[in-house]
Amino acid sequence: MSSRQGGTSMRLSRRRFLKVSSAMGATAALAGRTAPALGARPTSPASRQERWVPSVCLQCPAGCGILVRVVDGRAVKIEGHPRHPINEGKLCPKGHVGLQILYDPDRIKGPLQRVGPRGAGRWQPIGWDEALEQVASRLRQLRQRGEPHRLLFMSGRNRGQMGGFIDRFVAAYGSPNHVGHSSICADGSPIAHYLTQGFKAYAGYDWDRTNYVLCFGAGFVEAWRPTTRLLRAYGHLRRGRPIRAKLVQIDTRFSVSAAKADEWVPINPGTDAALALAIAHVILTEGLWDRGFVGDFTATASRFRAGEAVPSDAFMESLTFGLVAWWNHVLKDFTPERAAVITGVPAATIVRLAREFATTRPAIAAGERGASMQTNGIYNRMAIHALNALVGSIDVPGGVLVQVSPPLKRPPAVVQDDIAKAGVKQPRIDYAGTARYPLAGKVYQGLPEFILGEGPYTVDTIFLYYTNPLFSSPAADRFRRAFEQVPFIVDFTPFLSESAEYADLILPDHTYLERWHDDIIYPSLGYPVVSLRQPVVEPLYDTRSTGDVLIQLAKAIGGSVADSFPWRDYLEFIRDTFQGLHEAQTGTIVAPSFAAFWDRLLQEGFWAHPPYPFGQWERVLHTPSKKFEFFSQALQHKLEELADQEAARRQVSREQALEDMLRGLALQARGEAVYLPHYEPIRYAGDPKEYPLLLNTYKTMAHAEGRGANSPWLQQIQGLHVGVRWDSWVEINPDTARALGIRDGDQVWVESPLGRLKTQAKLYPGAMPQVVNIPFEQGHTAYGRWAKGRGVNPNAILVNETDHLGGLAAFFSTRVKVYKA
Structure with a gap:
């Protein structure tokens, strides 16, 4: 039999029935009750303490529900949560390697302070109290000088409310500079949705x-x-x-x-x-x-x-x-x-x-x-x-x-003193939203140039959270040069990444199996789903949740910054905002009190409110016309507003200012076409006579946003279609390879105007004759014993081209040539 739930087809087979029954028994056991016999897992020996803990995967942004088997305090197995709406009991290969993340022998086991030159790998342990005071002291001094805007917070995997929590920290402190990584990810889609439908998010x-x-x-x-x-x-x-x-x-x-x-x-x-x-x-x-x-x-x-x-x-x-x-x-x-x-x-x-x-x-x-x-x-x-x-x-x-947001309770307003109010009014370090990048929310890949002198001011301090720009950005070595010029860098990573090697302090986070963290599903099902990432084991090492650390830093800075963070820790913040889910009295968990709601959430792992509500046109078509806009009035208004500002500043006409701006954006269209979907010829880097091929970079199933290379299981499946494991390759069309005198397995150089990489050639009929393909994930110079020194990182030779209109990194604009090594 089958049923529909918000557009999701669900079938209840005997196998699925047994898995669901098992999960129900597991969650009951978690709450201290005896699991029902029907479909229950075999009991363990009396001497063992076994439980199944619901949580959320963090190997990609999907937010799949998981059940983690914990025996005598040790996590030993991860399975998909059978009732979670996103994955319904299934996991991709990345989801299964969470144990290798948790028990990675190369994890950072406590706070570290750099004692040698940047990148030299010389560290000494430092206590949490001393490390936090070092950071808080520097931040207090910046504020005392009236320069809080010189703090730059770079972030990557901001799941749940963590991105907004970081926004809150920088706003309370007085900096406009929280620069997320989405401009090197897929910002083009949210911007396109905003211009046509009025919502700036994935669909x-x-x-x-x-x-x-x-x-x-x-x-x-x-x-x-x-x-x-x-x-x-x-x-x-x-x-x-x-x-x-x-x-x-x-x-x-x-x-x-x-x-x-x-x-x-x-x-x-x-x-x-x-x-x-x-x-x-x-x-x-x-x-x-x-x-x-x-x-x-x-x-x-x-x-x-x-x-x-x-x-x-x-x-x-x-x-x-x-x-x-x-x-x-x-x-x-x-x-x-x-x-x-x-x-x-x-x-x-x-x-x-x-x-x-x-x-x-x-x-x-x-x-x-x-x-x-x-x-x-x-x-x-x-x-x-x-x-x-x-x-x-x-x-x-x-x-x-258009994904519906969950009814979370809004936190109290940020408290800002005069220093913070003045700081957030400073221009952003990345020029996002200006005539240089009109539609950008952030321009992550441009930060090296801004740090090295093109920005409106110098950067004093950088915070890094779940991001590794020295590996993940086009022309990644630019970040190395930029970081050498920044006085103070703090990384919250659990692993010694390429970027962490250039930090002054490392304040290591828990892994996702050790911390409290909320997760709101990626736009997908349409209806809201909120999951709870809860610790399945006690922290293995002297690490702390970054959410907790930001609260501790705020309190150490004091004043209005501390006032903006009234919570004891990040768990209390989660509980506070989740009051809204309880007060809505709807969805999959309805309880008479918040205590009862929270108890059920711990057992079930998620709250959802299906089905998707079709026909809410004010929410779906949130444009100036309240319609789907082929002609984007939002784009027209933004460009004309910026043109008016430039015209006033330069004492020229609006038409001249607009023309100059379009020229600076490298757009060929003029007139009405600028505001309509149209074809703009792609800009390539490299002389086609010298570099006749195009470099395409792509992700495999084993790609975990640059973190999969330190998982042996993922390394084993990295290149199954070409028979390569634990290494990189370049895919070349057989006819192209024949013309170049290259055979399958040959060592070749792939050279761009920026540099060259040496890897093995794989003759691949699925490669277009004029395009060669290299996957992401390999080429680490750090990140642990299984990642370091294997394969090549194509980002090293990608030219930093940009869609200037939205500030997007253009990963597919680099021309290359390929020849035998």
Whole structure:
């Protein structure tokens, strides 16, 4: 039998029934009660104390529920939580290696102070009290000098409320500079959603009920988020329902997702918008758009004809804004034949894809890093997302969802004294939101240049939380040079990473199996799910939760900073905000008191409120027009506002200031097209005569955001498709390799204008002739015995190109040449 819950298909088989029953017994045992006999696990010997603790994985941002088997205080097994909505008892390979993270012999076992030159690896232990006083003293001195803005907080894996907690710390202290890592991750998608729908976040998708998927540059099966949810969705789309959905993978290499798809469409790198625009052209010229969502012509004889403009009053739009402008300024001339020249996709294929997509509803057009992390990434993602509006797939079953936030209680307002108020008014160190990067929330990859003199001021102190810029950024060695110039650096990492080697103090965090931490699911199911990451074992070493440390630092700084953190520790903060879940009196846990609510949360591990509420248009279409905007008024208003500021400052006209800004953003479009989804040619680094190939970097299933290399289990499965483990490789098309005199397994140099790497060649028919591919994860110079000194890091030779409009790192703009070593 089956039931539906917020768009998620669930089947109760005998095996699943036994797993659910086992989990219920485990959570009952956790609460000190006897587990029911039905489906219970075999009892342990009387001398052993065994329990199953619900928690949350942290190997990627998915937030999968886990059950951890603990025997005599030692974690010995991790399984998927069978009732958690994201993973329903399943885990990807990364989820199983949590024990190798917890028991890693190379973990930092207590606070460390650098005693030698940066990067020399000379440390001495230091007590927590002394270390915290060193940090607090420096921060107090910065404030006393009226310079709190010179604190830079760089963060990465901010799950749950931790990102907002860091925001709170820097705001209370007086710095505008919390710079997260999402500009080197996938910021193009949230920005595109903001420009068209008004929400600046990733989208959820009702995969289980869709019939057709155009997947642009996203590793649907192996490397997108949330991984386990997508793996379950893939199985359901293919074999879990009477009508099998079609998955079309549009990508620059024959990835695992392409192999598992119904069709692989090879595409020239960075040309995704051109393909999406041509698909839109066909949908409109053949009359295949959704008239209920988009609207229709006022005269029945009217139609969209290639090359012909449409009068603005000839079409009455329903829930969209700017379709006629999009047609007249972009789409009317963007024929499949034109797109074929740009993309390398045959015109006949484009026409067929458009017809299939528009007539096999509900359909979804989605994209990620392969499309968005380009110099033209925002316009690529706008064009892709606009296809969903054309076929009426916005906020419908089988379409695009806007994730609902949980009803957490809001913390009290931040308390700011005059020093903090003056500090947060200083310009950001990364120029985010200025004419230089108008739509950026942060420009992580640009920090080296800003630190080394291009910024509005110098940086005195850097905090690092779950981020490793010396490994993860394009042209990563720039951060090494920048960090050498920063007077004081503190890293909260549990592992000695490349960046930690340049710190002055390391204040090691617990691993995720040792700490209290909330987790709010990645946009996916649509309805809210909040999970509780609770310690499954006592901390193994002298480490502390970074949330606790920030509270301790705030209290040590004193004054209004301390007043902004009234909680004893991070657990008390979580409990305080979770009062909102209890007070909502809805969802999967409803209890008469917060104490009873909390007790059940500890047992069950999560709170959820299904199903997804379709049709809340004020929330879903939160734009100036309250419609889906093909013509983005938000983009127009932002650029015109910045142009007015520049015009006033420079005493020039708005038109001149806007033209200068567009030139600085390296945009070719002018006029109305700037505010519409359109094709911007990708910018490449390197002379094509000297560097004839393009370098594509990608993630495998074993990729754990740079942390998977120190897991032997993940190293063993890193390159199964090419037969490589514990090392790197470069994939080369066999015809290209033959022309270069390269054989499978040869050692080769991959050289860019920035430098070169030596690795082994793997002849791979799934590589496009003009593109070579190197996976992320290897090439560490630190991070532990299993990671250090293995393979190469392609970031070392990636040129730091940027989509200036949104401040996004462009990972796919580097030209290379390959030759035998």
